[in-house]
Amino acid sequence: xxxxxxxxxxxxxxxxxxxxxxxxxxxxxxxxxxxxxxxxxxxxxxxxxxxxxxxxxxxxxxxxxxxxxxxxxxxxxxxxxxxxxxxxxxxxxxxxxxxxxxxxxxxxxxxxxxxxxxxxxxxxxxxxxxxxxxxxxxxxxxxxxxxxxxxxxxxxxxxxxxxxxxxxxxxxxxxxxxxxxxxxxxxxxxxxxxxxxxxxxxxxxxxxxxxxxxxxxxxxxxxxxxxxxxxxxxxxxxxxxxxxxxxxxxxxxxxxxxxxxxxxxxxxxxxxxxxxxxxxxxxxxxxxxxxxxxxxxxxxxxxxxxxxxxx
DNA sequence: CGACTTTGACCGGCGC
DNA sequence: GCGCCGGTCAAAGTCG
Numbered sequence: 230x231x232x233x234x235x236x237x238x239x240x241x242x243x244x245x246x247x248x249x250x251x252x253x254x255x256x257x258x259x260x261x262x263x264x265x266x267x268x269x270x271x272x273x274x275x276x277x278x279x280x281x282x283x284x285x286x287x288x289x290x291x292x293x294x295x296x297x298x299x300x301x302x303x304x305x306x307x308x309x310x311x312x313x314x315x316x317x318x319x320x321x322x323x324x325x326x327x328x329x330x331x332x333x334x335x336x337x338x339x340x341x342x343x344x345x346x347x348x349x350x351x352x353x354x355x356x357x358x359x360x361x362x363x364x365x366x367x368x369x370x371x372x373x374x375x376x377x378x379x380x381x382x383x384x385x386x387x388x389x390x391x392x393x394x395x396x397x398x399x400x401x402x403x404x405x406x407x408x409x410x411x412x413x414x415x416x417x418x419x420x421x422x423x424x425x426x427x428x429x430x431x432x433x434x435x436x437x438x439x440x441x442x443x444x445x446x447x448x449x450x451x452x453x454x455x456x457x458x459x460x461x462x463x464x465x466x467x468x469x470x471x472x473x474x475x476x477x478x479x480x481x482x483x484x485x486x487x488x489x490x491x492x493x494x495x496x497x498x499x500x501x502x503x504x505x506x507x508x509x510x511x512x513x514x515x516x517x518x519x520x521x522x523x524x525x526x527x528x529x530x531x532x533x534x535x536x537x538x539x540x
Numbered sequence: 541c542g543a544c545t546t547t548g549a550c551c552g553g554c555g556c
Numbered sequence: 557g558c559g560c561c562g563g564t565c566a567a568a569g570t571c572g
Contacts, residue, residue, distance in 0.1 A: 408543080408544060408545085409544075409545055409546080410545090410563095410564070410565075410566090411546095411547090411563070411564055411565080412545090412546075412547075413561090413562065413563070413564095415561090415562085416560085416561065416562090422562085422563095424563070424564075428543085428544090435563095437563090541572105542571105542572095543570105543571085543572090544569105544570080544571080544572105545568100545569080545570070545571090546567100546568085546569070546570090547566100547567095547568090547569100548565105548566100548567095549564100549565085549566095550563105550564085550565075550566105551562105551563085551564080551565095552561105552562095552563090552564105553560105553561090553562090553563105554559105554560085554561090554562105555558105555559095555560085555561105556557105556558090556559090556560100
């Protein structure tokens, strides 16, 4: 076990205020300002949106407080920027985030060190529900048999949300507590993929963490499911410790916990075109708008979100 | 001693 | 049917 993966290696500023640091262990949306702006994209205050209370946060998503419809809407946004966002190929592995943008070579470089996208859960590779239920016929096959309970039933795959982050640290701190339950070598990648599960009881949220084989400095994190509990960091207060004090004085913070404003993805306010994703960080000057390059509407990329909002 | 990581094995889905 | 591959389990090991 490397120290980098230990749960709380954060004695540094997760916001990457230190320009010398490459990435950080903090939640990625905090840390990417330097990389984003390195591309010469210098956001001016005028070009940024005011923070709207209607914005949903990434944490909202993780907490399950937003529905698919909302999320879908959030992604159906406009664009005006030249920044590129790379969808992370679902099902992973194969390609995660690397091969899908031949025409946008900078999609993986440091042009946008944190990129978010929802993953399509549409692929048919489902596993039976292992978490609960279905342990009826005490089949001999012992433990392994447990895995295959509920045969024939396909577990509806949880919605996924993936993003890429430029970071030296594999396991990015997001305020939740995770237990690693597996690690696998990934085909076509020299870097293994790690599997984490939320340690909170009854919370089935999982996440996968892997490095882009094209750009090892990029970490691809995929969340699956939505937390059904408050962020443990709220209780422990360790995430708060990660935050610079100046952060708390931000007008956007309010009294809620940092997780509540880690990342916010803006619904299409008044801007622009269909092919963009927009997410911003807490601080207005962190905001950045991204445009989907080779893709059509986001719904084409994440059909699951579109499907799910239809009853 | 509890929480967590490591790691090899297993399982199911998918493509050929 | 077979092999590949992603995902998961669980025993053993590690850490604080």
